[in-house]
Amino acid sequence: MTKQETIQCAVFGASGYSGVELLWLLHNHPNFSLAYAFGSSAREAEPISALYPQLQGRCDVLLQAWHSDLLPQLAQQVRVAFLALPHEASAELAPLLVAQGIVVFDLSGAFRLKNPAVHQEAYGFAQPKLSQTVPYGLAEFSQLNGHEPLIAVPGCYPTAAALAIRPIRQLLSDNCVPIVNAVSGVSGAGRKAQPHTSFCEVSLQAYGVASHRHQPEIAQAVGRDVLFVPHLGNFMRGILATIYLQLKDEVRASAIEDSYAACYADQPLVRMVQKPPSIQQVAGTPFCDIYYKQHQQQLIICVAIDNLLKGAAAQALQLANQYFSLPSTTGLLQVGAVL
Numbered sequence: 001m002t003k004q005e006t007i008q009c010a011v012f013g014a015s016g017y018s019g020v021e022l023l024w025l026l027h028n029h030p031n032f033s034l035a036y037a038f039g040s041s042a043r044e045a046e047p048i049s050a051l052y053p054q055l056q057g058r059c060d061v062l063l064q065a066w067h068s069d070l071l072p073q074l075a076q077q078v079r080v081a082f083l084a085l086p087h088e089a090s091a092e093l094a095p096l097l098v099a100q101g102i103v104v105f106d107l108s109g110a111f112r113l114k115n116p117a118v119h120q121e122a123y124g125f126a127q128p129k130l131s132q133t134v135p136y137g138l139a140e141f142s143q144l145n146g147h148e149p150l151i152a153v154p155g156c157y158p159t160a161a162a163l164a165i166r167p168i169r170q171l172l173s174d175n176c177v178p179i180v181n182a183v184s185g186v187s188g189a190g191r192k193a194q195p196h197t198s199f200c201e202v203s204l205q206a207y208g209v210a211s212h213r214h215q216p217e218i219a220q221a222v223g224r225d226v227l228f229v230p231h232l233g234n235f236m237r238g239i240l241a242t243i244y245l246q247l248k249d250e251v252r253a254s255a256i257e258d259s260y261a262a263c264y265a266d267q268p269l270v271r272m273v274q275k276p277p278s279i280q281q282v283a284g285t286p287f288c289d290i291y292y293k294q295h296q297q298q299l300i301i302c303v304a305i306d307n308l309l310k311g312a313a314a315q316a317l318q319l320a321n322q323y324f325s326l327p328s329t330t331g332l333l334q335v336g337a338v339l
């Protein structure tokens with residue numbers, strides 16, 4: 001692909017945390033060009049560096065307010081839109097963009113769950129009905145062919161949990177209900193100020209116990225029921241999950257190793273590591289680091305990702321690379337993060 005064939009893109013929600021990480025990745029990408037960066041309709045137009053001063057002198061993209069009367073102009077100029085919006089806003093906007101022939105990578109949860117009743121229960125609003133099925137883009141397991149109009153980018157916790165569990169799911173005992181205990185940094189809650197994510201209020205605490213919307217998403221992604229407990233920690237970015245599983249009686253260490261190798265030997269953004277990963281080693285990177293230890297018929301997996309990158313922006317771009325038949329790591333390894 002030559003520079004002239006650069007693919008024009010728009011980022012919606014570019015003033016938010018995952019949106020600005022996408023903006024920065026696209027700004028540095030050799031095959032994508034950022035034509036538009038939108039905030040909500042309440043925004044005044046200003047350079048993105050007015051919100052994120054670390055970008056001053058490095059990226060002077062204009063952040064603009066989004067209004068639906070821009071839709072025809074957008075359809076003329078962009079091929080791809082990335083939506084880093086609240087779930088309801090994505091649910092409303094994605095079908096409009098798709099109708100204009102724009103390919104949509106949606107970072108929200110609006111289109112991830114296959115069962116509309118489960119979606120209604122988890123999100124509290126009805127999933128829009130579409131004429132086509134929406135692929136769930138867990139990047140290492142998806143095979144986008146460049147014809148899908150809309151792709152659902154997985155959630156942050158489900159990315160970590162599913163990448164850890166999926167390769168070995170055929171080794172689990174029939175009655176195993178994986179236990180997923182995960183801690184996230186506060187950027188997972190987005191940029192909008194809220195008391196429970198303010199610096200003075202965050203220490204380390206479980207939330208959404210047995211009721212978080214990512215429980216059904218993880219269950220869907222791994223093909224069995226799970227128990228999921230998220231925790232909020234007092235650090236900026238990253239997710240660390242510890243997962244407990246019951247193996248079938250006859251499973252040997254070599255079967256576990258072979259199963260991970262079969263899935264990830266050719267996947268450069270998943271790293272099998274020899275000691276439990278830290279948040280620090282993945283923060284600001286597009287990697288997912290996985291460690292496991294077998295204890296008799298129990299398996300313990302420790303997995304770490306950056307919630308804003310592998311759990312959001314970098315995974316979306318990895319999928320866009322795949323969509324346009326580019327190597328999966330294009331534009332992801334040398335760039336670094338904004339926050």
Ligand SMILES: NC(=O)C1=CN([C@@H]2O[C@H](COP(=O)(O)OP(=O)(O)OC[C@H]3O[C@@H](n4cnc5c(N)ncnc54)[C@H](OP(=O)(O)O)[C@@H]3O)[C@@H](O)[C@H]2O)C=CC1
Binds near residue numbers: 015066085087089311
């Ligand atoms: N943070 C994370 O770790 C992850 C987030 N996600 C998902 O990505 C999406 C964005 O999350 P995050 O970046 O954290 O959110 P932020 O709260 O940081 O940003 C939200 C963005 O959406 C814009 N926005 C809000 N309402 C509207 C609307 N009605 N129309 C148009 N734009 C609107 C905001 O604009 P303005 O600034 O003008 O208000 C802002 O740019 C969510 O769906 C989230 O679930 C997915 C994986 C991980």
Ligand SMILES: CC(=O)N[C@@H](CCC(=O)OP(=O)(O)O)C(=O)O
Binds near residue numbers: 186
């Ligand atoms: C720490 C924190 O609040 N995390 C968010 C999850 C991150 C997110 O935005 O959700 P998606 O991955 O589904 O898009 C939460 O628990 O709601």
